[in-house]
Amino acid sequence: KNQVEQSPQSLIILEGKNCTLQCNYTVSPFSNLRWYKQDTGRGPVSLTIMTFSENTKSNGRYTATLDADTKQSSLHITASQLSDSASYICVVSLPSGGSYIPTFGRGTSLIVHP
Amino acid sequence: NAGVTQTPKFRILKIGQSMTLQCAQDMNHNYMYWYRQDPGMGLKLIYYSVGAGITDKGEVPNGYNVSRSTTEDFPLRLELAAPSQTSVYFCASSQETSGPNEQFFGPGTRLTVL
Numbered sequence: 712k713n714q715v716e717q718s719p720q721s722l723i724i725l726e727g728k729n730c731t732l733q734c735n736y737t738v739s740p741f742s743n744l745r746w747y748k749q750d751t752g753r754g755p756v757s758l759t760i761m762t763f764s765e766n767t768k769s770n771g772r773y774t775a776t777l778d779a780d781t782k783q784s785s786l787h788i789t790a791s792q793l794s795d796s797a798s799y800i801c802v803v804s805l806p807s808g809g810s811y812i813p814t815f816g817r818g819t820s821l822i823v824h825p
Numbered sequence: 826n827a828g829v830t831q832t833p834k835f836r837i838l839k840i841g842q843s844m845t846l847q848c849a850q851d852m853n854h855n856y857m858y859w860y861r862q863d864p865g866m867g868l869k870l871i872y873y874s875v876g877a878g879i880t881d882k883g884e885v886p887n888g889y890n891v892s893r894s895t896t897e898d899f900p901l902r903l904e905l906a907a908p909s910q911t912s913v914y915f916c917a918s919s920q921e922t923s924g925p926n927e928q929f930f931g932p933g934t935r936l937t938v939l
Contacts, residue, residue: 756930800867
């Protein structure tokens with residue numbers, strides 16, 4: 712079982728609408744939880760980074776929340792734009808031999824229609 | 826700063842051939858990583874390095890080798906290419922692994938093994 716599960720697998724919304732993507736992780740402790748945006752054919756780009764003690768972090772129209780008790784994180788996108796069409800990836804950095812190694816979810820594919 | 830650069834962008838190999846994927850970063854980051862991304866799957870860690878001269882296996886190291894002779898460069902070697910190694914390969918770097926530490930990704934190398 713993947714240690715980082717994301718839902719939904721894919722999502723289609725209309726331009727201007729809001730949406731929320733979910734991330735559940737099964738292990739702790741962890742160093743940080745990140746959300747990345749990956750455009751087709753490109754490398755992932757960081758949107759938000761939260762340490763285990765943070766509850767929320769915003770980056771423009773993107774707001775990430777973290778509930779360490781339920782081991783859940785969400786990414787809320789406000790007033791979606793066509794350029795938001797991409798894959799959104801949740802990443803949890805887990806301890807491994809003195810370092811913290813990022814573990815990636817499979818991503819949620821978001822399509823924004825005009 | 827160029828950030829993280831990867832070469833080549835695309836490559837087609839025949840079964841049994843070998844090649845080296847190049848990765849370089851100019852941010853003086855200690856940590857560097859190699860990932861592969863198969864269609865519809867999350868990024869899988871192949872190898873990582875915590876500094877020059879130090880490398881360690883990730884989740885899927887079989888069939889690959891790495892070296893880290895300098896802080897800047899982290900090449901990935903495929904000795905006997907197999908169709909299962911058809912994937913998109915991403916190199917990344919970060920200053921640290923703990924705390925609110927950001928990972929920077931290169932543009933990727935798309936490899937096809939026929």
